[in-house]
Amino acid sequence: xxxxxxxxxxxxxxxxxxxxxxxxxxxxxxxxxxxxxxxxxxxxxxxxxxxxxxxxxxxxxxxxxx
Numbered sequence: 103x104x105x106x107x108x109x110x111x112x113x114x115x116x117x118x119x120x121x122x123x124x125x126x127x128x129x130x131x132x133x134x135x136x137x138x139x140x141x142x143x144x145x146x147x148x149x150x151x152x153x154x155x156x157x158x159x160x161x162x163x164x165x166x167x168x
Contacts, residue, residue, distance in 0.1 A: 103167050106139050108152065111162055125155035 112122060119137050123130040128148060135141050136148070153160050 104144070105165050105167050106136055106141070106144075106163060107165055108163050109137050109139070111156065111158065112137065115156075117156070122152070122155060126151040 108122075112119065119133050120130060122128075123133045126133070126148075128151060132148070136152070149160055149163065152163060156163075
């Protein structure tokens with residue numbers, strides 16, 4: 103199972119979901135769904151925009167859980 107770690111990443115760095123939405127130009131509700139891990143199909147473009155805005159690797163935002 104793939105799990106998003108966006109919530110932990112943002113919390114550790116003190117970045118709000120609203121700030122991430124502003125940095126990426128992605129609607130807050132979509133950012134909130136990724137933050138709460140409610141997404142079933144991941145959009146590679148959005149994940150790319152998250153990593154660019156947070157200046158991190160995609161592996162910092164996603165983990166594989168058996």
